[in-house]
Amino acid sequence: MKSVNFLKSLGVALCMTIACSAYAQSSDAAAGGDASMSAPAAKKATKKADRKLGYAVRKALSKSQGVDVSNITVRSRGGAITLTGSVPDESQIAKAEEVAKSVPGVTSVTNKLTKVQQ
Numbered sequence: 001m002k003s004v005n006f007l008k009s010l011g012v013a014l015c016m017t018i019a020c021s022a023y024a025q026s027s028d029a030a031a032g033g034d035a036s037m038s039a040p041a042a043k044k045a046t047k048k049a050d051r052k053l054g055y056a057v058r059k060a061l062s063k064s065q066g067v068d069v070s071n072i073t074v075r076s077r078g079g080a081i082t083l084t085g086s087v088p089d090e091s092q093i094a095k096a097e098e099v100a101k102s103v104p105g106v107t108s109v110t111n112k113l114t115k116v117q118q
Contacts, residue, residue, distance in 0.1 A: 050076040057081055057103050064099045067092050072113065074100075079107035086116045 054076035061069045072085040081100050087093060097111040 046078070050078070053079065053081070053103070053105050057100050057106065060099050060103050061096055064095065067096050067099065069096075071116075072096065079105055080110065081106050081108070082110045082112065084112045086114050088116050090115050 054074045057076065058069065058072075058074045061067055061072060061074070068087055068089075071087065072083060075082040075084070081103075083096055083100060087096065093111060093113045093115065096113060097109050100106060100109045100111075
């Protein structure tokens with residue numbers, strides 16, 4: 001009988017230990033959950049800023065004289081701009097890069113523009 005009571009006590013102690021451990025883990029997860037709740041908001045804000053910078057570069061390219069923007073794609077990620085596509089004249093490749101670099105907020109420009117083969 002003493003061994004049965006001992007096993008019951010041991011079982012209760014084990015259950016309490018597991019319950020306390022599970023509670024502590026769920027509390028940590030809830031605290032981390034608040035931080036993860038703001039992660040999508042931060043990601044959304046970053047995408048919005050990238051989109052806004054891409055539009056600003058595209059606008060500057062379209063306003064500049066001597067750059068045909070009809071086949072140029074502008075991508076922005078964290079201030080880094082990537083220009084892809086084609087232009088009809090070799091001189092427009094360097095001109096497009098200079099215009100993109102002059103836009104406030106641009107940290108770097110990767111120029112992947114090519115001359116159209118006619």
